[in-house]
Amino acid sequence: MTLRLEGRPVTEAIDRETRSILASLGMGAPPPLLVSVHRGVDSPFRFYLKRQAKAAQALGIGFRDDTLAPGNGTDELAARLRSLDRDPSVHGVIVEHPLPAPFDFFRALEELRPEKDIDGVGARNLGRLLAQRPLHVPAVARAALAIARHYRLPLEGQPTAVVGRSPTVGLPLAVLLASRPPGGNASVRLLHSQSRDLVEGLAGTRTIFSCAGRPGLLDRRLVPEGAHVVDVGLSSVPDPGRPGGARAVGDADPDSLDGWAASLTPVPGGVGPVTVAELMANTARAWQVQLKGTGDA
């Protein structure tokens, strides 16, 4: 019997904290405003967009989605971010990622001060994470860890795998999991597309975080029996029966893992909504810091 680790209870706990931050500054404070910048094209990012708007509305956070024009590149994105950085009514900015060439994601993100980079994916926030002085931690990494904590998956000192080494997901998640508490304090095996020891590296791991973006990668040939799987992967596969003609899938093969893995987060409904909740929590924190002018920046 493989437990299905739903994101919803984790989301509810994070939202409670967000509401208490939002209530802390009382009446009269300008409401927080979050801006989500994206290309407006079909990409796995769009699965988050509607959820971002809905979550923001439910929490009383202002939300605006900002579509780049077709043909826009790094310069336009950088100019957009520079303008959002200077706008005092904007407290947090999310940028679609990964962004394909010719976009230079990290160069554009340099225009955003770390406090407003509420997704924690700019180089300055990544540096603070590696330096063990985090400000905003990449929301998806926070979400994956929050799920593991909520369901008390084995982490502390335990062999733990991260599959995938993207600079905005796999690498920061590996660093967060290996960090001292409140990090995961886990023994981390970082595996990727070039790893020749996928089977041996996963053998003996108790909890596996998969961020490869490769549907069906994790099946019972790779996952040790009784391991827990947090499925961070997000891919879009064609599905004519769905609105938009596509659906979101993770890295895990749920049929293969059923009755084999100890637990598995579903896609959709697992890491995705928790990531959105973490984005909202980071926005609330950013708003608090920017309004109070306090906090370590």
Next chain:
Amino acid sequence: MTLRLEGRPVTEAIDRETRSILASLGMGAPPPLLVSVHRGVDSPFRFYLKRQAKAAQALGIGFRDDTLAPGNGTDELAARLRSLDRDPSVHGVIVEHPLPAPFDFFRALEELRPEKDIDGVGARNLGRLLAQRPLHVPAVARAALAIARHYRLPLEGQPTAVVGRSPTVGLPLAVLLASRPPGGNASVRLLHSQSRDLVEGLAGTRTIFSCAGRPGLLDRRLVPEGAHVVDVGLSSVPDPGRPGGARAVGDADPDSLDGWAASLTPVPGGVGPVTVAELMANTARAWQVQLKGTGDA
């Protein structure tokens, strides 16, 4: 027969590149100047200081060592770094690390622009490493990788261990090793003091980088037979017979590993001198960029 992987041939190759950078700007250019800031007390850092001065002199790099006063803390260090950052005659700055409390190393380092942080240990350089857009990579991590490359140790796709998770050594080395070429492209197991799977995690690894700072940690009970060991650890142990009453030791137990490991870098004479050579190479690059006003910063 355990091969002894001397740092010297690696150092010579790096120094050749440094000399060619230094020759590139021709006559008339102001010479590069490197400043090493330290507490002037007994710490493992002092093993590097004399080597820094000697290596700089041999290469024609100006060198100044800047001793903090007794009782100085983060504010004094930050002020010192701010002044060095503004001084156009200074091209590179090294700061002793780790620095114990009350020093806040990373806060002080914020005063140094990434180009002058030639040890690559400030949060902004760490962030660029994690973002896969490196400027200066921590010199000790570069040195460990350079040794592995020079002696063609197994890395590419291979199970590789990093023992230790300090923010300026173990963590950045793990990221560098897991990164695509020119990174190590290795499958990385990041182990540390809280890992309960030290033996299982090291089993099957081909190359082990130890950065724990724990003398004698790596012996044949932990290291798999035939593995290669790059000893990045540096500790000071009392030795009344030596000048200064202490000597430098690594993490490996050379007697236990002799005839068991395939190869081992000595301490002293392994990673240490190569780290110094990498510091000089980074200084030359920083000087070139700052003089030409070119380069991606």
